[in-house]
Structures are given as C-alpha cells and as structure tokens.
Amino acid sequence: MSAFMQQIINGLSIGSVYALMAVGYSLVYSIMNFSNFAHGGVIMLGSYFGFFLLTLYKLPFAAAFVLAALGAGALALIIERIAYRPLRKRNAPFLYFIISAMGASIFLENIVIATIGPTFKTYPRILSPQPYSFGTLSIGRLDMMMFIISGVSLALLVYIIERTKIGMAIRATAYNMRASALMGVNTDRIIFIVFGLGGLLGGIAGVLFGMKYTVYPQIGFITIKSFIAAVFGGLGSLQGAVVGSVLLGIIETFTSGYLSSQYRDLIAFALLIFILIVRPMGLMGKMTEDKA
Amino acid sequence: MIILEMRNVTKQFGGLTAVGNVDIQVEKDSIFGLIGPNGAGKTTIFNLITGIYKVTEGEIIFQDHPIDQLQPYQIADIGITRTFQNIRLFKKLTAYENILTACHYNASYSILDAVVRTPKYKKEEKKLGDQADKLMEIMELKDRKDIIASNLPYGLQRRLEIARALALNPKMLLLDEPAAGMNPDETIKLMELIRQIREQFNLTVVVIEHHMDLIMGLCDKIAVLNFGRKLAEGTAQEIQANPKVIEAYLGEEEVNC
Amino acid sequence: MDWFYIQGILILSGIYLLAVLGLSLLTGFTGLFSFGHAGFMAVGAYITAMMTVNFKMPFILALLVGGVAAALISLLIGRLTLNLKGDYFCIATLGLGEAIRLILDNVQYFGGARGWPGIPLKTTLGNVIVINIIAIIVMANLIRSRHGRNFIAIREEEMASQIIGINVFRYRMISLAVSAMYAGVAGGMLAHYLGFLQPKMFQMAKSTELTIMVIFGGLGSISGSALGAIVLTALPELLRSFAKWRLVVYGLAVIFIMITRPQGLMGGYELTFKNIKNFFSRIGLKANEKTSIGGDQS
Numbered sequence: 001m002s003a004f005m006q007q008i009i010n011g012l013s014i015g016s017v018y019a020l021m022a023v024g025y026s027l028v029y030s031i032m033n034f035s036n037f038a039h040g041g042v043i044m045l046g047s048y049f050g051f052f053l054l055t056l057y058k059l060p061f062a063a064a065f066v067l068a069a070l071g072a073g074a075l076a077l078i079i080e081r082i083a084y085r086p087l088r089k090r091n092a093p094f095l096y097f098i099i100s101a102m103g104a105s106i107f108l109e110n111i112v113i114a115t116i117g118p119t120f121k122t123y124p125r126i127l128s129p130q131p132y133s134f135g136t137l138s139i140g141r142l143d144m145m146m147f148i149i150s151g152v153s154l155a156l157l158v159y160i161i162e163r164t165k166i167g168m169a170i171r172a173t174a175y176n177m178r179a180s181a182l183m184g185v186n187t188d189r190i191i192f193i194v195f196g197l198g199g200l201l202g203g204i205a206g207v208l209f210g211m212k213y214t215v216y217p218q219i220g221f222i223t224i225k226s227f228i229a230a231v232f233g234g235l236g237s238l239q240g241a242v243v244g245s246v247l248l249g250i251i252e253t254f255t256s257g258y259l260s261s262q263y264r265d266l267i268a269f270a271l272l273i274f275i276l277i278v279r280p281m282g283l284m285g286k287m288t289e290d291k292a
Numbered sequence: 293m294i295i296l297e298m299r300n301v302t303k304q305f306g307g308l309t310a311v312g313n314v315d316i317q318v319e320k321d322s323i324f325g326l327i328g329p330n331g332a333g334k335t336t337i338f339n340l341i342t343g344i345y346k347v348t349e350g351e352i353i354f355q356d357h358p359i360d361q362l363q364p365y366q367i368a369d370i371g372i373t374r375t376f377q378n379i380r381l382f383k384k385l386t387a388y389e390n391i392l393t394a395c396h397y398n399a400s401y402s403i404l405d406a407v408v409r410t411p412k413y414k415k416e417e418k419k420l421g422d423q424a425d426k427l428m429e430i431m432e433l434k435d436r437k438d439i440i441a442s443n444l445p446y447g448l449q450r451r452l453e454i455a456r457a458l459a460l461n462p463k464m465l466l467l468d469e470p471a472a473g474m475n476p477d478e479t480i481k482l483m484e485l486i487r488q489i490r491e492q493f494n495l496t497v498v499v500i501e502h503h504m505d506l507i508m509g510l511c512d513k514i515a516v517l518n519f520g521r522k523l524a525e526g527t528a529q530e531i532q533a534n535p536k537v538i539e540a541y542l543g544e545e546e547v548n549c
Numbered sequence: 550m551d552w553f554y555i556q557g558i559l560i561l562s563g564i565y566l567l568a569v570l571g572l573s574l575l576t577g578f579t580g581l582f583s584f585g586h587a588g589f590m591a592v593g594a595y596i597t598a599m600m601t602v603n604f605k606m607p608f609i610l611a612l613l614v615g616g617v618a619a620a621l622i623s624l625l626i627g628r629l630t631l632n633l634k635g636d637y638f639c640i641a642t643l644g645l646g647e648a649i650r651l652i653l654d655n656v657q658y659f660g661g662a663r664g665w666p667g668i669p670l671k672t673t674l675g676n677v678i679v680i681n682i683i684a685i686i687v688m689a690n691l692i693r694s695r696h697g698r699n700f701i702a703i704r705e706e707e708m709a710s711q712i713i714g715i716n717v718f719r720y721r722m723i724s725l726a727v728s729a730m731y732a733g734v735a736g737g738m739l740a741h742y743l744g745f746l747q748p749k750m751f752q753m754a755k756s757t758e759l760t761i762m763v764i765f766g767g768l769g770s771i772s773g774s775a776l777g778a779i780v781l782t783a784l785p786e787l788l789r790s791f792a793k794w795r796l797v798v799y800g801l802a803v804i805f806i807m808i809t810r811p812q813g814l815m816g817g818y819e820l821t822f823k824n825i826k827n828f829f830s831r832i833g834l835k836a837n838e839k840t841s842i843g844g845d846q847s
Contacts, residue, residue: 035636086808098582098639099764100807102757107800114793224643224753231640266651272644277629280637342712368714380712382705393702394713396695403723406694407687413694420695460713 002136007257008250013143015249016150017212020205021226022233022241023157024076024198030174030236031194034094037101038079039202040223041108046072046203047210047219048112051121061126069203076199077192079104088191105220112217120214146208153204154242157197161238170194174236225252225265228272234285243283295320295496296341296372296464301350301360303336310336312520313350318464318513323490323497325511327504327531329540332517334500335377338466341498342374343367354464369397371463375453375470377500383442387433387452390441392424394459423459430492431455431485447478451485458493465489467499471506479503483510508532516540556674558786563677564738566778569762570688571731573774576763578692579724580704582639585626585646586732587755589619591748592649593733594740595659598668601741608671612680612737619733620726622649627725632718646756653748664747672742680738684731688771689819691727700724701769732759761799764806772819 021043028036050068053059059067083100127145131138161167172180173190181187205226209219226245233244248268255267275282296318303311311333318324326334339345341352343364352360359367382390399416406413428434431451436444441452450470457465467486471479483506490497501507507514508528516523516531518540524531531537568590575581597615600606606614622645630641654662691697699720702710711717740746758781766777785795 029636033636035640083804083808092807092811093580094636095576095580095582096807096811098636099760100804102760103800103803103807105800106754106757106761106796106803110794110796110800114797221753224647228644235636262655266648266655269644269648269651273626273641273648276633276637276641276644280630280633344708344711363716364708364711365714365716368712373712373714376709380706380709382702382709384705385701389698393695393698396699397714399695401695403691403694403696406696407690409690417694456709456713 003257005137007253009137009139010143011250011253012246013140013146013249014212014253015229015246016147016154017205017208018226018229018249019154019242019245020150020201020208021223022230022245023154023238024202025227025230026233026236026238026241027170027194027198029230030238031170031177031191032084032088032097033236034097035101035227035235036198037098037227038083038104038108039076039198040220040227041105042072042076042079042199043202043206043209043223044112044215044217044219045075045108046199046206047215048116048121048206049203050207051123051210051215054124054126065204065207068207069200072203072206073196073199076195076202080191080195109217109220116217118217120216121210122214123211126211142212146212149204149208153201157201158238160197166190166193225268228268231272231282232275234282237282237284240282240284293320294318295355296498297351297353298337298341299351299353301337301340301352302348303333303340303345304348309520311340314517314520314522316515316522316525318496318498320496321490321494322512323486323499323510325507325514326498326500326517327502327507327514328517328523331519333520334517335468336520337517338374338468338498338500341367341466342372368460368462371460372466373457373460373462373464374466375450375457375468377468377472379449379453381441381449381453381456384440386438386440387444387448388424388428388437390452390456391427391459392420394456395420395423395427398423398459398461427455427459430489431458446473450474450482454485454489458489461493462495464496464498467497467501469500469502471501471503474503476505479506482506486510558783560672560674560677560742561786562779562782563674563681564672564735564742565759565762565782566681566775567684567738568732568735568759569766569774569778570684570771571728571735572759573763573766573768573771574688574691574700574731575724575728576760577768577770577774578697578700578704579721581631581721581724583642583728583760584639584753584756585642585644585649586728586759587751587753588642588646588649589623589729589732590736590739590755591653591751592619592622593736594746594751595653595665595736596733597737598665598740598746599659601669601671602667608741609676612734615737616730616733619736620730623725623729624722627722631721631725642756643753646751646753650748650751653751659746662748664745664749666745668740668744668746670741670744672738677738680734684734685771685775692771696720696723704769758799761803764803768811770819 024039025036028039046068049071050064053064053067054061083104084097087096087100127141131140132144161170169180169185169190170193172183173185173187177187206219209222225248229245229248230241232248233240233242248271251267251271252264255264294317298314298316301311301314302309314337326337328334336345340347343359343362343366347360351358354370354372359370382393385393399420401410401413401416428437431454433448433452433455436448441449444452454467454470471482474482486497486499487510489495499507499511511528513526514528514531515525516537523540524534524537526534568586572583572586575583593615596618597611600611600614601608626641626645630638653659659665699710699715702715703717703720707717762777762781763774765781766773766775785792
C-alpha cells in the first residue's frame with residue numbers, strides 16, 4: 001500500500017511539471033487552433049537559461065528562476081512575432097503554421113546543439129537530498145518544491161483566466177476570435193499575452209525539470225509527452241491539460257514501477273493514439289461543428 | 293412533380309433553433325426563391341440539403357428518396373450541388389482547372405488506368421477536357437481560361453462557381469446569394485444566365501437572394517423565412533401582397549431606408 | 550573524391566527522393582501534415598529485411614511487401630483519424646511514428662534497440678535509379694489525372710470538394726496509403742544499402758527532415774520535391790564541416806519559406822519540357838510587351 005502511495009506521489013510531482021508545460025500548448029491551441037510545436041524549444045531554452053544563470057553567473061536561486069522564466073516568455077513572444085504573425089496577417093492555411101512551428105523547433109534544438117553542445121548538463125544541487133518523511137512515505141524536497149511551485153503557478157494562471165478582465169478577453173477570443181475583434185478586443189494583444197504566459201510557465205517547467213533530471217537539447221522529446229497530456233485532457237482546455245498531465249504522470253510512474261521503465265514512453269504514445277481514436281476531443285475538450 | 297421536399301425540418305445548434313419545422317416543396321424544373329432577413333436560416337437550409345449539417349428532426353426527400361442521412365459527396369452524386377455565399381473556389385487553381393476538377397465524375401477510369409495511361413484514361417480525359425471547354429464557352433469564361441481563380445473579378449468568380457457546379461451535370465442547383473456585390477446591370481445579366489442554364493441543363497434552381505428585383509422577376513415560387521420559421525409561400529404577387537411578409541421583411545427594409 | 554563515395558551519395562539521395570515523393574503527395578498535394586513518415590520507413594525497412602533475410606525472398610518482391618506493409622499500417626491509422634478535423638491526424642501520426650520506433654526497440658526478433666546487422670547489401674545505384682524513374686512516372690501520372698486533381702481540390706478547399714462529389718475521406722486514405730508505400734519501399738532500400746538497422750534511425754527528426762525536403766522543393770510540385778530531396782541529401786554530405794549547422798539553417802529556412810514564399814522553390818510549377826519552353830517564350834514576350842499593350846479587349 002505504501003509503495004502504491006509512493007508511486008502516486010511521484011506521479012503527482014512529475015505530472016505537475018507536465019501540467020506547466022501542457023497549459024502552454026493548450027493556451028495557444030485555444031486561441032489559434034494549431035499545435036505550437038515550438039513550445040518544446042522554449043521550455044528547453046528556459047531550462048538552459050536557469051542552468052547558466054546558476055552556474056555561470058552564480059545568481060541566487062530565486063533570481064535565476066525568475067529570470068529564466070522571463071527569458072522563456074520573451075523567447076515565446078519572439079517566435080510568435082517572427083514565425084506566426086506574418087502567417088496570421090495573411091490568413092495562411094493552418095498547415096503553414098504547423099510547418100513554421102516545426103521549423104522553429106528544429107532551429108532551437110539545433111542551435112543549442114551547435115553552440116552549447118549535445119551533452120547533458122547537471123544543475124547544481126540546491127536542496128538537500130534528505131527527503132521529508134511522513135510515516136512510511138517519503139517525499140523528496142525537490143519533488144515537494146516542484147509540486148508547490150507548479151501548483152501555485154497554475155493557480156495564478158487559472159485566476160488570471162477566470163477572474164481578470166484580460167482573462168475574460170482571452171476566453172472570448174478562444175470562443176470566437178472574429179467576434180471578439182469586432183467587440184473591441186485587441187486580438188494581437190491577446191495572442192501576445194497568451195504566448196507570453198505559455199512561455200513563462202514553460203520556463204518555470206524547464207527549470208524544475210532540469211533540477212529534477214538534467215538539461216540537454218532533446219528535452220523537446222519530454223515536452224512532446226506534455227503535449228500528449230494536453231491532447232489527453234482535451235486540446236484547448238486548461239483544466240483538461242492539468243488533469244491529463246497528472247493522469248499521464250501517474251500512469252508513467254506506475255508503468256515504470258510495476259512493468260518496466262522501457263515501456264514508459266511506449267505507453268504514453270499508445271495512450272495518445274488510443275485517446276484520438278476513442279475520444280479525439282480529449283477528456284474535457286469540446287467538439288465543434290464546422291461553420292459553412 | 294415535386295423533386296425536393298423538406299418535411300418538418302428542424303435544426304438546432306445547442307439550444308438555439310436555426311431552422312424550425314420548415315416544410316418546403318420544390319417543383320421540378322422550377323426556380324424557387326428563398327428570402328428572409330439576415331439570420332433567418334436560409335443558408336442553414338442549404339447546408340441541410342447538401343448534407344453539411346445533419347437535420348435535428350424531420351426529413352428531406354429528393355426524387356422520392358430520403359437524403360438527410362447522406363454525406364455531402366453522396367448528395368452531389370445524386371445530383372444536388374450548390375454555390376456558396378462567400379465564394380469557395382479552388383483559389384490557387386486556374387479557372388479551367390476549377391471546372392476540370394469538378395468534371396471528375398463524368399469519367400470512370402481508375403487510379404491504375406491513370407498510372408499506366410490506358411486508352412480508357414486517354415479517351416475519358418479528352419472527354420473531360422471537352423466538357424470543361426464547352427462549359428467555359430457557355431459561361432463566357434473562355435478568354436479567362438488560364439487566370440488563377442482568386443485573380444478573377446468578383447462577378448466572374450461567382451460565374452465560375454456556377455460553372456463549376458454545372459460541371460457535375462446536376463439535377464438541382466442551389467445558389468446562395470449569387471448577385472451579392474453585383475450592380476443592377478450585372479444582376480440583370482445574371483438573371484438571364486440563370487434562366488438560360490435552367491433551360492439548357494434541365495435544372496431545378498433554388499436561389500437565396502436579397503435583390504428583390506431578381507427574386508420577383510425570376511422565381512416561380514418563393515418561400516419567406518423569418519427566425520428559422522416559414523412565414524409564407526407563394527408566387528411573387530402573393531408574397532408581395534402578404535401583410536405578414538411586408539411587416540417582417542419588406543417593412544424592415546423601409547425602416548432601414 | 551572517388552566514385553565509390555559519389556555513388557554512395559547518389560544512392561542515399563535516391564532513397565530519400567523516393568520517400569520525399571510519397572510525402573509530397575500527402576503534404577504538397579493533399580495538404581496533410583505527417584510526423585510519422587519515418588515510422589512508415591521503419592516498417593518498410595524491417596519487413597523488407599525480414600523477407601530477404603528470414604524468408605529468402607527476392608529483393609524487388611521483398612520491397613513490394615515492405616511497401617504494402619507500410620501502406621496497411623497507414624490505412625489503419627488513417628481509418629481512425631482521417632475523418633477528424635484539423636490537427637488530429639497530424640498528432641496521431643506523431644504518436645504512431647514514435648510508437649512504431651518504441652515497439653521495434655522491444656522486438657528481440659529484429660534485434661531490439663541494439664540493432665540488426667548483416668542485412669544483405671542489395672541496393673545498387675542501378676536499381677535505385679530504375680525504381681525512382683518508375684516512382685516518378687507513377688506519381689506524375691497519378692497527379693495529372695482526375696484523381697490527382699481531387700487531391701489538389703481537397704488541399705485547396707475541403708468543403709467545396711465535397712460539394713462537387715469528392716469523397717474527401719477516401720481520397721485522403723488513398724493519398725496516405727500511396728505515400729506510406731513510397732516511404733516503406735524507401736525504408737527497404739535503406740536497409741539493404743546500409744546492411745544494418747536500428748530503431749533509432751527512424752526518430753521523429755527523420756520525419757521532419759523529409760517534410761523539410763518537400764517544403765524546400767515546393768508544396769505541390771513533384772520536380773520540386775525531387776530537387777529538394779537530392780539537394781538536401783547531397784549538400785550536407787559534400788559540406789561535412791557544415792554538418793553542425795545544417796539543421797539550424799534548415800529550421801530557419803523553413804520559417805523563412807513559410808513567411809515569404811510558402812510555395813517553395815518550384816511554387817507548384819513542374820519542370821517539364823513544355824513549361825521550360827513556355828518560360829523562355831514568356832521571356833521573349835516580355836521584351837515585346839510594350840508593342841502589344843492596349844489591344845486587350847476585355
């Protein structure tokens with residue numbers, strides 16, 4: 001039983017980081033209806049920002065953390081400006097957006113390989129490896145921190161979306177971009193905010209992920225799993241992204257724990273295909289009827 | 293003889309009723325007009341007939357067969373096709389290619405025939421080419437053959453869309469605001485064109501339009517929709533004399549002017 | 550530079566040309582994006598190798614079996630996801646491509662993640678050229694037929710395609726299956742050129758690289774895709790020192806192409822004798838344009 005609870009705790013901790021990444025995919029999808037595959041590159045670079053700020057510039061952890069998140073947010077905005085905005089302005093077919101996103105993701109991954117190198121980098125140890133123990137259960141300090149930071153960031157995001165005026169504009173734009181624009185919502189600004197928020201959270205996730213594991217250019221592959229989580233929960237739905245991520249985290253730790261870690265990725269991708277077949281709109285997504 | 297019948301058709305989006313309990317009967321070889329204020333459900337009716345939307349309730353019968361469960365391409369196969377309010381051409385193809393593509397199912401050669409270029413392929417491909425040429429001729433698009441569709445003037449794009457629809461040899465043609473954006477001269481020419489193709493292709497035509505001159509001059513029968521319901525039906529004279537219509541539709545026009 | 554080396558580059562270009570031709574049909578002509586073509590290549594590679602190694606089948610026949618196997622897998626995923634709107638097919642191919650690779654990692658019959666050495670070297674420059682010529686003719690003939698026009702119509706305007714009687718789902722399935730078959734045969738040829746297979750060779754990066762080649766050449770152009778495949782396979786081989794920056798430049802170039810010239814190098818035009826002639830006569834016309842202007846009666 002305690003082994004079971006332990007797996008759940010591990011799953012929640014990794015799931016919460018997936019959630020931070022997944023909401024970035026979902027936010028952009030809800031507004032622009034395409035999968036922003038460049039988000040993986042943003043997360044990866046966020047992780048590198050954090051690493052270099054801590055090791056090269058020896059910044060205190062909190063400062064490095066905030067700067068890395070801001071850096072990732074800025075990067076997401078730059079990508080939007082360069083790779084998507086021109087397409088948006090001339091109403092390009094959505095195929096072009098995906099291709100452009102793919103180009104951005106290839107560029108980011110390979111510029112890191114070419115300049116920093118393909119090797120794994122290890123974050124300096126910040127927290128003591130001594131876990132907190134609750135009876136028979138133990139929770140790593142880092143896992144605890146991941147869970148708390150993710151939880152707080154997500155709660156803030158939900159607050160912004162649900163309770164503020166900007167959040168209302170975002171929801172309206174997600175519902176119908178054209179109508180919102182006609183109602184006086186500055187959709188350019190909304191898209192700017194959405195990319196910025198997604199990048200910010202992606203940067204946080206990147207740092208947390210780097211601390212837990214390591215930093216390397218192909219982190220993008222991990223971020224694909226958070227994308228799977230977003231699809232699982234329902235692309236375009238924030239709640240869906242969070243629920244999907246937590247479930248995926250738990251499913252993964254259970255697969256590693258009870259089957260074999262070899263099957264962990266396979267299960268994730270199989271889950272992706274399965275959900276697309278059985279319920280393509282995801283657990284919490286909505287299916288829309290095409291307008292003629 | 294009735295060629296198309298809608299029986300008690302309802303379409304709801306979520307809780308909103310776009311079309312409610314509409315009954316319509318269209319005579320074969322007639323020109324049938326569908327009018328009503330914006331948002332009255334006219335285009336929704338076209339989308340229901342062509343299978344883009346599925347009916348929530350009711351039946352649509354074409355030549356004695358129910359068609360409300362068919363896919364759009366199957367509805368095209370049985371002889372109903374349409375144009376769109378916001379022109380949907382194959383924008384990056386030439387005028388000729390637009391028509392040639394639509395001619396496709398007047399040929400029956402298989403993929404294998406195409407890949408090895410069998411005599412059947414050559415014969416049928418030539419037939420399609422001739423058909424496309426003929427259509428361009430009839431629709432007076434011949435001198436614009438190689439112009440990219442999106443570069444055509446607006447009026448010609450509408451005409452090309454009609455030509456593309458005719459390439460299917462349809463029995464019934466649905467025109468969604470064919471005169472939108474046209475000046476009175478062009479509208480009169482369009483009216484003549486619609487009459488002409490009706491004769492030449494043995495068509496039944498259903499037309500949605502806001503140009504009252506066109507509708508009143510052209511249609512054998514007119515149905516008026518308002519808020520998704522059928523308000524009235526009859527000949528042009530009957531419609532013009534109907535107080536309910538004047539109040540709901542023409543009356544509103546007066547207020548606007 | 551010796552002949553053996555050049556021959557190697559030519560063979561490799563030819564193999565990728567085949568896969569890119571297939572992908573060109575799917576992405577360039579039908580407007581569907583795939584992240585899974587490396588997966589279809591993998592299926593073709595492993596099945597073809599199984600046929601020649603374990604069943605002693607003749608190479609050409611084995612290639613066909615490999616191609617058909619890839620097509621069947623593609624039909625399975627297509628059947629389930631091609632009727633969905635927007636992104637979902639593309640996402641599904643991502644899942645499929647990676648799942649195929651991860652499954653192969655665990656199939657000990659094929660050597661698992663360690664790889665499968667000792668596959669007979671049967672791919673020669675001769676059979677690469679012959680197969681490519683056939684493949685190009687087949688593709689060109691397919692495109693220039695009513696079926697080809699239907700693919701393009703779907704790419705251009707899905708709803709209008711349905712309205713003129715095109716069974717969109719069916720044509721997407723055909724496009725996908727043909728495309729996967731090309732990838733499968735390419736995979737089989739790759740296996741019998743390298744003599745060694747490893748699931749790692751078929752990562753998602755490979756799929757995206759194939760797509761890049763299609764985009765370079767131009768969406769909707771067979772000769773463009775062919776050009777893209779040959780140039781982008783041969784160039785980095787010739788410029789070894791450039792290798793590190795290759796994908797950096799590709800990534801940037803893809804974005805640049807999308808925002809400035811999405812039709813790519815060839816822009817939907819084909820390199821045919823007729824077009825080349827037209828091109829030169831147009832240059833001739835331009836020179837005379839001044840004298841003929843004003844006679845336009847429309």
